[in-house]
Amino acid sequence: MSTRSALPPGSRRTLLQTYRYTRDPYRFFVEMAEEYGDPFTIHAVNGSVAMTGNPAGAQQIFAADPDAFVPFGAEVSRPLLGDSSMLLLSGERHRKERKLLMPAFHGERMRAYGETIRAAAHAAASTWLKGQTFVFQDSSQWISLEVIIRAVFGVVDPARVEAVRQAILEFVAATVPSFMFFPFLQRDFLGMGPWARFQRARRRIGFLIAAELAARRSRPEELGDDILSRMLAARHDDGSGMSDSEIHDELLTLLFAGHETSGIALAWSIYWLHRNPDRLEKLLAELDTAGERPEPEVVARLPYLEAVVHETLRLYPIAPDAPRMLARPLELLGYTLPAGAGVAVATGLLHIRPDLYPEPHAFRPERFLHKKFSPFEYTPFGGGHRRCLGAAFATYEMKLVLAALLRNYRLKLAEPREVKPGRRNVVLGPATGVRVTYLGPRRAGDLPA
Numbered sequence: 001m002s003t004r005s006a007l008p009p010g011s012r013r014t015l016l017q018t019y020r021y022t023r024d025p026y027r028f029f030v031e032m033a034e035e036y037g038d039p040f041t042i043h044a045v046n047g048s049v050a051m052t053g054n055p056a057g058a059q060q061i062f063a064a065d066p067d068a069f070v071p072f073g074a075e076v077s078r079p080l081l082g083d084s085s086m087l088l089l090s091g092e093r094h095r096k097e098r099k100l101l102m103p104a105f106h107g108e109r110m111r112a113y114g115e116t117i118r119a120a121a122h123a124a125a126s127t128w129l130k131g132q133t134f135v136f137q138d139s140s141q142w143i144s145l146e147v148i149i150r151a152v153f154g155v156v157d158p159a160r161v162e163a164v165r166q167a168i169l170e171f172v173a174a175t176v177p178s179f180m181f182f183p184f185l186q187r188d189f190l191g192m193g194p195w196a197r198f199q200r201a202r203r204r205i206g207f208l209i210a211a212e213l214a215a216r217r218s219r220p221e222e223l224g225d226d227i228l229s230r231m232l233a234a235r236h237d238d239g240s241g242m243s244d245s246e247i248h249d250e251l252l253t254l255l256f257a258g259h260e261t262s263g264i265a266l267a268w269s270i271y272w273l274h275r276n277p278d279r280l281e282k283l284l285a286e287l288d289t290a291g292e293r294p295e296p297e298v299v300a301r302l303p304y305l306e307a308v309v310h311e312t313l314r315l316y317p318i319a320p321d322a323p324r325m326l327a328r329p330l331e332l333l334g335y336t337l338p339a340g341a342g343v344a345v346a347t348g349l350l351h352i353r354p355d356l357y358p359e360p361h362a363f364r365p366e367r368f369l370h371k372k373f374s375p376f377e378y379t380p381f382g383g384g385h386r387r388c389l390g391a392a393f394a395t396y397e398m399k400l401v402l403a404a405l406l407r408n409y410r411l412k413l414a415e416p417r418e419v420k421p422g423r424r425n426v427v428l429g430p431a432t433g434v435r436v437t438y439l440g441p442r443r444a445g446d447l448p449a
Contacts, residue, residue: 008050008335010041018044025320025428026421029053029349038349039333046073049323049342050332053349055356057333058376061324061345062384067091068330069386072323072342080175080202081256082249086389090327096236098389101250104230105393112225113151114296117397120146121404128438133414136270137433141263143401145169152254153212154226167205172259174201202252209248227254258390261318262397264429269312269402271434272363274413279365280406283308287407299403300396307365309398313380315363316421320348320428322382347379410439 010032011017020028021044029051032040039052049072052058070090071077078088086097103109123146124139149155149164174197216223216232223229231247242250273280286304299305323344330337337343352360356377357367381388388394405411414435422431 006335007041007048007337007341008039008332009036010043010048012043014043014045017042018046022423024421026316026348029320029346030352033346033349039335046076047325047342049321049344050335050337051321051344051346051349052333053346053353054333055350055353055374055376058345058350058379058383060330060332061343062376062379064330064384066095066385068326068328069324069343070327072325072344074325080198081253082245084243084246084249085253086250087253087257095385097246097250098385100234100236100242101231101389104227104234105390109225109230110393110396111297113147113393114300114396114400116151117143117147117400118296118404120150121401122408125405125409128409130438130440133435133437135433136411136436137263137267137429140266140270140401141260143266144259144262144397147262147397148255148259150226152227152258153251154224154228155212164208167201167208168255168259170201171205171255174198175256205252205255206248209251210244213244213247254390257388258394260427260429262394264318264427265309265312265394265398266401267430267434268316269308269398270405270411270436271413271415271419271430272312272315273308273406274411274436275415276363279308279363283402284406287403290403296400300399302399302403303369304365305399305403306395307368308402309395310368310378310380311363311365312398313395314351314357314378315361316428317347317351317380318427318429319380319382321346322379322386324386345379345383347382350377350379406442408442410442411436412439 020031021042032042032051033053038054039050039057042049042051052061067090071088074088077085081087084097086094086101089097120143124143128134128139145165145168148168149161153164155161155164174194176194176198212228213232216229220232223233228247228251231242231250233241235241273283283304286302287299290298290302321344323342325342326337326339328339330343332343351357354360356373375383375387381391381394414437415432419430419432419434421428
């Protein structure tokens with residue numbers, strides 16, 4: 001194929017493109033590929049983005065020189081996350097910050113959070129009433145928030161836990177997708193409206209973070225295993241540490257990227273497993289082989305449980321794409337994309353390719369037992385030098401929560417129809433939140449394991 005110095009084809013109806021993307025990107029990507037082929041270009045309010053759901057295109061993007069990219073939509077996201085958010089850094093500063101933070105999310109340090117995660121799952125289940133029908137995502141969001149407060153922020157005092165919880169909930173509720181996709185709405189209309197409400201919520205959580213940082217810095221001998229403590233203790237090669245503003249922005253980023261996403265992924269897992277009872281029984285049988293009270297690491301290594309997590313993230317990836325902007329031209333499937341254009345792997349399209357995933361819309365965890373997919377074929381956390389830093393933590397949390405809940409508590413799906421994705425603030429999740437009915441303990445008299 002000859003190389004063309006231009007963007008791939010796509011509609012120029014900018015407002016309509018933006019609306020279709022914000023409403024349902026999964027369906028939008030499929031329709032765009034059917035109409036224009038792969039790759040295609042989305043011309044949105046925030047800029048033009050060349051998209052591909054082709055593994056060869058994903059490899060060209062993820063294997064490219066990291067310095068060929070800068071963050072996409074940085075000016076829109078900066079008021080939300082701050083100047084020092086890793087999502088908005090590039091070049092050498094991004095590499096240094098990533099190297100500094102990486103250890104907190106991997107290895108022994110990550111495994112220190114195992115009991116915290118399981119305790120949060122059981123605490124959520126303790127509020128369920130037998131015969132009660134409820135929205136599972138409400139519970140999974142509570143679990144995710146509890147893990148963030150205790151494992152990320154390191155807060156344990158009950159009064160402070162509640163203060164942080166309320167500040168986070170206010171911040172999340174005030175973060176609406178219109179700010180991200182329609183930047184002209186980032187205006188303070190005399191202290192009224194959504195943007196003013198968001199600014200107040202951001203100041204409140206910023207005040208709590210500042211107070212926590214001041215308390216921790218005054219007692220360095222009391223730093224623990226939580227991620228905030230790891231940030232305070234981390235040192236660059238020259239011995240310097242992170243400033244308060246850098247830690248503030250990274251904590252906001254972790255909250256922004258990790259709170260709703262984990263709760264949504266868990267809700268989808270519960271939905272797919274109870275919609276496919278044979279898969280649920282297979283998973284329960286595997287969990288039973290782990291013993292009565294297995295260590296978190298034993299649970300995390302169970303192969304079918306891992307396959308369930310992978311398949312959940314394949315079907316409706318929380319981030320359907322991960323755009324970045326070109327600092328210089330890039331070759332993509334026969335096109336030479338110009339500097340200043342956006343480029344992205346359309347994960348929501350890549351994950352339903354029938355040549356990679358036969359019966360792509362079916363829940364088949366076994367596919368991950370029989371084949372190891374390349375980082376250009378399976379990309380729920382993005383790829384390359386900007387792959388999500390918290391990917392290992394997120395999947396670890398999913399495994400432990402699913403094991404704790406499914407092994408000890410019986411649920412029944414209370415959804416009469418197929419559940420489709422819907423907009424959940426900035427990210428997408430199950431439109432109904434997944435309604436379930438609690439049937440009671442799985443084994444009467446057993447202690448939670």
